[in-house]
Amino acid sequence: MKRKEINRMKLEFDAISQNEAFARQTLSVFAAGIDPTVEEISDLRVVVSEAVTNAVVHAYKNQGGKITMTAVLYDDRSMKVKIRDTGCGIASIEESMQPLFTTDPSGERGGMGFPIMQAMSHAFKVKSTLGKGTTLYITFKFSE
């Protein structure tokens, strides 16, 4: 049987670091509609924070821009989330997904964002075009 969509939201916000908290709070409240466990909410908060941070610091190089976040809840207790920026894009997705890979010259970043997002979600996909931007497709599956 095909899963049925039960709720959907779309949000656009500025790519500034204050909105990392805004985005993860908003998605937690949205997901609360299907009553995930505390651990599941904690995982999704981490994933959203990493994704939004990447858009703020890498895609837009802290110069600001727009981020859109779309989320859909399904009756099989899954949630699909799409996080999109129209920033600089990623030259090699394969390389950037490797643990410890970072283009950050400051030495402050560990290159663990993508591996963490992958480990804490059910499915994780990145699409990116240089000069046009990046979209993350993330699926969560909450326990019964």
Ligand SMILES: Nc1ncnc2c1ncn2[C@@H]1O[C@H](COP(=O)(O)OP(=O)(O)OP(=O)(O)O)[C@@H](O)[C@H]1O
């Ligand atoms: N939205 C994005 N736009 C452009 N480049 C990105 C984006 N997200 C990630 N990247 C590139 O992929 C690399 C790896 O990202 P990842 O989140 O794994 O590590 P990091 O951000 O460098 O370090 P950490 O997340 O541990 O602080 C980044 O250094 C950056 O070059």
Ligand SMILES: [Mg+2]
């Ligand atoms: Mg990161």
